[in-house]
Amino acid sequence: MKRKTFIGGPEGQVISAWLNSLAPERRDPILRLVRLAGKFPLLEDTRTEIAKEVADTMRRWKVGTYPQIVNTESGGYTLTWREDWNKKVPARQVQAFFAALKLIEWGLLARVKQCARPECAKWFFGVLPTMRYHDKQCQQVVEARDEQRRERRAQAMRNYRKKKKEKKQRTVAA
Numbered sequence: 001m002k003r004k005t006f007i008g009g010p011e012g013q014v015i016s017a018w019l020n021s022l023a024p025e026r027r028d029p030i031l032r033l034v035r036l037a038g039k040f041p042l043l044e045d046t047r048t049e050i051a052k053e054v055a056d057t058m059r060r061w062k063v064g065t066y067p068q069i070v071n072t073e074s075g076g077y078t079l080t081w082r083e084d085w086n087k088k089v090p091a092r093q094v095q096a097f098f099a100a101l102k103l104i105e106w107g108l109l110a111r112v113k114q115c116a117r118p119e120c121a122k123w124f125f126g127v128l129p130t131m132r133y134h135d136k137q138c139q140q141v142v143e144a145r146d147e148q149r150r151e152r153r154a155q156a157m158r159n160y161r162k163k164k165k166e167k168k169q170r171t172v173a174a
């Protein structure tokens with residue numbers, strides 16, 4: 001079976017894999033970005049906070065290049081660029097962070113979300129904005145549960161009406 005690639009899909013998968021590997025309650029800039037982006041579709045403008053989070057993280061991680069002047073033996077100078085990078089930051093986290101930046105630019109970071117089945121809560125990339133479950137199985141489980149709940153509620157309502165009717169009949173008979 002051929003799998004279609006969707007815009008943002010590969011990046012979304014990198015981010016989801018990273019978030020799924022995090023220990024619960026871990027503080028993580030990617031997690032913070034995803035949460036901030038998730039508020040935006042709910043009409044809360046978090047763009048300033050997102051920009052700040054990115055800037056703060058870059059400062060902390062010391063990601064960047066800076067120029068350096070080196071004296072040459074012939075008496076001149078050479079301009080070189082040095083990479084400055086906090087080597088303690090895992091490569092996978094850096095990758096997930098840059099993937100998040102791409103999705104932010106494309107306006108797609110809010111598509112990275114947690115599965116709506118509470119026992120699952122896995123992170124995934126929703127190809128469509130309406131997607132709520134990380135896979136078909138989780139969707140079916142929740143839908144079946146909702147169906148049972150509706151059925152129980154309907155049954156309870158039928159019982160209630162039946163009792164009410166019986167009570168009325170008894171009152172009339174008395």
Ligand SMILES: [Zn+2]
Pocket residue numbers: 115116117120121122133134135138
């Ligand atoms: Zn799930």
